Amino acid sequence: MRRQLVDILRHKGIQDERVLQAIGRLPRHWFLDPAFSDWAYRNLPFAIGCGQTISHPHTVAFQTELLRVSPRDKILEIGTGSGYQSAVLQMMGGRVWTIERHHALHLESRALLEDLGFGQIRCRHGDGYLGWPTEGPFDKILVTAGADHVPARLVDQLKWGGRMVIPVGDDTSQEMIVIDKDRYGAVRKSRHGAFAFVPFLSGTDSQSR
Numbered sequence: 001m002r003r004q005l006v007d008i009l010r011h012k013g014i015q016d017e018r019v020l021q022a023i024g025r026l027p028r029h030w031f032l033d034p035a036f037s038d039w040a041y042r043n044l045p046f047a048i049g050c051g052q053t054i055s056h057p058h059t060v061a062f063q064t065e066l067l068r069v070s071p072r073d074k075i076l077e078i079g080t081g082s083g084y085q086s087a088v089l090q091m092m093g094g095r096v097w098t099i100e101r102h103h104a105l106h107l108e109s110r111a112l113l114e115d116l117g118f119g120q121i122r123c124r125h126g127d128g129y130l131g132w133p134t135e136g137p138f139d140k141i142l143v144t145a146g147a148d149h150v151p152a153r154l155v156d157q158l159k160w161g162g163r164m165v166i167p168v169g170d171d172t173s174q175e176m177i178v179i180d181k182d183r184y185g186a187v188r189k190s191r192h193g194a195f196a197f198v199p200f201l202s203g204t205d206s207q208s209r
C-alpha cells in the first residue's frame with residue numbers, strides 16, 4: 001500500500017526521490033486512529049483529535065520537497081499534529097524541533113514518536129508564532145497550518161541561506177509560499193499553488209480556553 005501511495009505521489013508530480021523514499025518507508029497508519037487504518041495509504045487527510053487533521057500525503061510530500069532538506073539540517077516545524085510530518089523530516093536526515101498549540105496533541109504525538117524510535121525529535125507545547133528562539137536559528141522552517149501573514153519572528157529565526165515553507169491565505173484556502181533568506185540576509189518570496197490547511201491560530205489551547 002505504501003508503494004501504491006508513492007506511485008500516486010509520483011504521478012501527482014513529486015520528484016524528489018528522498019521524499020518518496022521516506023514516505024515509502026514510514027507506516028502512516030501508525031499516526032492515525034486504527035479506525036482509519038485501511039484508508040491510511042490513500043491520498044486523504046484524517047481527523048487526529050482537537051478538531052485538527054493529518055495533512056494529505058501529497059501536501060506532506062509537496063511541502064517536504066519544497067523545503068529541500070539536507071542531512072543534518074536543523075528544522076523547526078510548526079504544528080506537530082500527529083507527528084507524521086516530523087517523522088518524515090527526521091527520516092530524511094533532518095534534526096527536528098516541533099511545536100504544537102494543543103496540549104493533548106502535543107502529549108500524544110510526543111509519546112508516539114518516542115515509542116516509534118523518533119525520540120530525538122524535540123516536541124514542545126507552545127505558540128508557533130513565537131518560534132523557538134532559544135534553539136534557533138534554523139536551516140529550515142516548515143509551517144503546517146494556514147497563516148494569514150508571514151510571522152516576522154519566524155523569518156528572524158531562519159539562518160542566512162535558510163528556507164521557510166508556509167501556507168498563507170484565509171480560513172478556506174492558502175497559497176504555498178517559500179521564503180528564501182540569502183547568505184547576506186536578504187529575503188525573497190515565491191508562490192507555489194493553492195492548498196487548504198487548518199488555521200495557524202495564535203496562543204495555545206490553554207490560553208484560548
Ligand code: SAH
Binds near residue numbers: 053054079129198
Ligand atoms: N504536521 C501535522 C499536521 C497537523 S495540522 C501532521 O503531520 O500531522 C496543523 C497543526 O498545527 C494542528 O495540530 C494545529 O493544532 C497546529 N497549530 C495551529 N496553530 C498553531 C500554533 N500557533 N502553534 C503551534 N501549532 C499550531
